[in-house]
Amino acid sequence: MLWLKAFHIVFVVAWFAGLFYLPRLFVYHAAATDAPGLERFITMERRLFGIMTLGAALAAVFGMSMILAAPEYLAAGWLRVKLVLVAVLLGYHIWCYRLMVALRSGNNSHSQRWYRLFNEVPTVLLMAIVVLAVVKPW
Numbered sequence: 001m002l003w004l005k006a007f008h009i010v011f012v013v014a015w016f017a018g019l020f021y022l023p024r025l026f027v028y029h030a031a032a033t034d035a036p037g038l039e040r041f042i043t044m045e046r047r048l049f050g051i052m053t054l055g056a057a058l059a060a061v062f063g064m065s066m067i068l069a070a071p072e073y074l075a076a077g078w079l080r081v082k083l084v085l086v087a088v089l090l091g092y093h094i095w096c097y098r099l100m101v102a103l104r105s106g107n108n109s110h111s112q113r114w115y116r117l118f119n120e121v122p123t124v125l126l127m128a129i130v131v132l133a134v135v136k137p138w
């Protein structure tokens with residue numbers, strides 16, 4: 001179980017590295033106008049999205065393995081609330097994908113300031129999920 005938890009945390013960190021950095025790339029991408037700069041952002045975003053998706057998938061695999069190994073987890077209130085927040089995080093991940101595709105095809109409809117605010121969302125979710133998983137208030 002401790003091995004599963006250790007790797008769960010490793011892949012959660014990998015996922016969050018992407019969730020923090022990808023919208024930051026969007027901030028700079030939205031301001032870029034030169035062709036080589038735009039191409040570079042498109043490549044960086046595509047690679048980062050691939051890595052963070054792998055991190056998300058493996059974090060979920062290890063998290064679900066812990067639940068399979070000890071199904072009584074599902075009775076805990078903190079885990080249920082945590083899973084709802086993980087679903088919100090997954091929605092954010094998919095939203096990032098859609099924004100990446102829009103930027104790539106020149107159809108960006110958001111300002112740099114909007115991307116900066118959008119970039120704050122994973123911070124709030126990270127704090128809430130880690131407090132739930134560690135403090136286990138219910």
Ligand code: HEM
Nearest residue numbers: 005008012059060063064066067073086126129130133134
């Ligand atoms: C499908 C998604 C996920 C599932 C099924 C899942 C499930 C679990 C389970 C069963 C544990 C063991 C709890 C314990 O024994 O204390 C755990 C631990 C943990 N999870 Fe997740 N988790 C998921 C996603 C996440 C995410 C997205 C984060 C961070 C934002 C996260 C952060 C943590 C942390 C920090 C621990 C260690 C808690 C401790 O040992 O005190 N998990 N997770």
